[in-house]
Amino acid sequence: MKTSNTTKARRDFIKKSSASALPFLLSPYALQNSSKTKNHGHSNNAKGPVINFIFDGLSFSPEEYIEKLGSINASQNIQPDFYGNGGITKQLEDKFAQHTGKQKAIYLPSGTMANQLAIKLLNQNNTKAIVPENSHIFRDEADAAQSVHNKRLIPIGQNKAHFDLNDLKNIIKQLDENEVFKSGLGTVAIENPVRRADGKFVPIETIQSISTYCKANNYKLHLDGARIHIAAAYSNISVKEYASHFDTVYISLYKYLNAAGGAMLCGDSEFIDQLSHQIKIFGGTCYQTWTNTAIAFHYLDDIENRWAKVVQKAKNLIDQLNKLDGISIQPLTNGTNIYDMTLSKNISLKNLANFLNKEHQMWLGRGDKNGIIKFTINESVLFKENITIVKAWKAGVAQAKI
Ligand SMILES: Cc1ncc(COP(=O)(O)O)c(C=O)c1O
Incomplete structure (x- = not known):
């Protein structure tokens, strides 16, 4: 056959x-x-x-x-959402905002959509985003950034578990020196922990230095924290501390929160308020999401x-x-x-x-x-x-x- x-x-x-x-x-x-x-x-x-x-x-x-x-329903009477609004989904969004120390959070059907929409919106009119070469964003999202969102992903940190500030400065210098028709760099992304490096975490000092540099140079910083809970558990750095160094943070609902699928994207209110329209445009608005969010709500607790x-x-x-x-x-x-x-x-x-x-x-x-x-x-x-x-x-x- x-x-x-x-x-x-x-x-x-x-x-x-x-x-x-x-x-x-x-x-x-x-x-x-x-x-x-x-x-x-x-x-x-x-x-x-x-x-x-x-x-x-x-x-x-x-x-x-x-x-x-x-x-879970027997003990707390799950309240359903309606197209992602209200119910246990809203409760989970509020809990995630608290958990990450961000102003707001929003449910999305997948981490892929969370990463891609974060890069698209953070980038605004800039076309370039720098992402780890071994990341899910670069290798496993079917060139969505290029083909759907018109963003150009530039890989960094080849053959390393993670990139550091020097790698970032070098690549920005190279782009600056070698490209004649310049277009802007909008976003840098970090994946932590790194799935293709057997779950190694990125040291907090590396994250801090990249974050400080990005702020000073007006680049946005996105965290693919699909498995951030596991980095927190093994590095003794809280999810909140990790999140504080980023503009936006995505966390999976099915890696360590045992839901059947789903993702949360967290950031400031002005940013998150743009999301529900974008999710609809890309076909991600689901009639009911409580079957995922109720499980994740349960496992996020404690x-x-x-x-x-x-x-x-x-x-x-x-x-x-x-x-x-x-x-x-x-x-x-x-x-x-x-x-x-x-x-x-x-x-x-x-x-x-x-x-x-x-x-x-x-x-x-x-x-x-x-x-x-x-x-x-x-x-x-x-x-x-x-x-x-x-x-x-x-x-x-x-x-x-x-
Ligand atoms: C590091 C990382 N980011 C993003 C994703 C994408 O998540 P989803 O399957 O919800 O699109 C995955 C999924 O395996 C992942 O491992």
């Missing part, structure tokens, strides 16, 4: 995204269909809830998502304290797993919740992953060509005591010996 370009692109995308790290023997579809077993912390299943060492968040099945919405627990518990767990013969799980420099895991040659990853999945509902990802497995921590690590997790791994290692 002929494979369409779209199918191939989709398959390549899954391969290149974190979904490539699926547990052995489980395809993405099998994972989705595992909804028959209730498995995220509210399970009666003898093996207990799923602990996934793969994804950003809890990765709810449809059944679990519906159950979670039901339990997120800092919950993640402080996750970070501590994970540290202790990784210390214990590293004591098992043949297991090595190492943090990255400026790393967040993604660790490099390797196994000694006499342990079969396939056997270990299958055992953990089948016997204990723990999901472990595949290795790359060098045998490195991206061991990822999320809130599901809170679902079992470390002693129970370590016991399962110990049994897994014993039977995975080759």
Whole structure:
């Protein structure tokens, strides 16, 4: 059968995204269909809830998502929105404004739209925006800036996790010296943490210096903070502090807030008030958004304290797993919740992953060509005591010996 370009692109995308790290023997579809077993912390299943060492968040099945919405509704009677206005969506927007210290926030159907509209509006009539070469904005948004918004994206920081002030000054100098028909630079964007650098965070000093320079030179600064909560949890810099250095901040509702989709864009009132018209123009105004915003509202509550627990518990767990013969799980420099895991040659990853999945509902990802497995921590690590997790791994290692 002929494979369409779209199918191939989709398959390549899954391969290149974190979904490539699926547990052995489980395809993405099998994972989705595992909804028959209730498995995220509210399970009666003898093996207990799923602990996934793969994804950003809890990765709810449809059944679990519906159950979670039901339990939220039972306790707080969710108020629906009408075309994004009012109800729990407005409550979430207000909560995000407070959370980021910005004047206002607005719901958008996707982070891609949030990034693109932020750049379009911040740029005004300027055509150029400088964005990290390894960023979602540059590599994964289908040239929307160029093709839809008439903005030219200029990549910076090739082959680095993140760019710094010197890189920025150099590229602006180069543009100035080498382009004859000059058009303006309006916006600089930073992604933090950096998805294509295994979730490394950008040091706050780097952000501060870029922010000061941009202010002094009248460039706007946008943060793609899809996963900013995870940077905050691992760097001990609050979301508010990060946000204070930017004109606009986008945060995903589905990476660490477990919604089925959606994004929040935060900024000052004058800026955010322009958004709802733009969202409509680009077809993003949805009749009801409460199925996303109610879940995100629930998980935004107390997120800092919950993640402080996750970070501590994970540290202790990784210390214990590293004591098992043949297991090595190492943090990255400026790393967040993604660790490099390797196994000694006499342990079969396939056997270990299958055992953990089948016997204990723990999901472990595949290795790359060098045998490195991206061991990822999320809130599901809170679902079992470390002693129970370590016991399962110990049994897994014993039977995975080759
Ligand atoms: C860093 C980053 N920014 C933006 C996005 C876009 O989010 P959405 O899928 O909601 O368009 C993603 C999604 O993976 C992302 O990882």
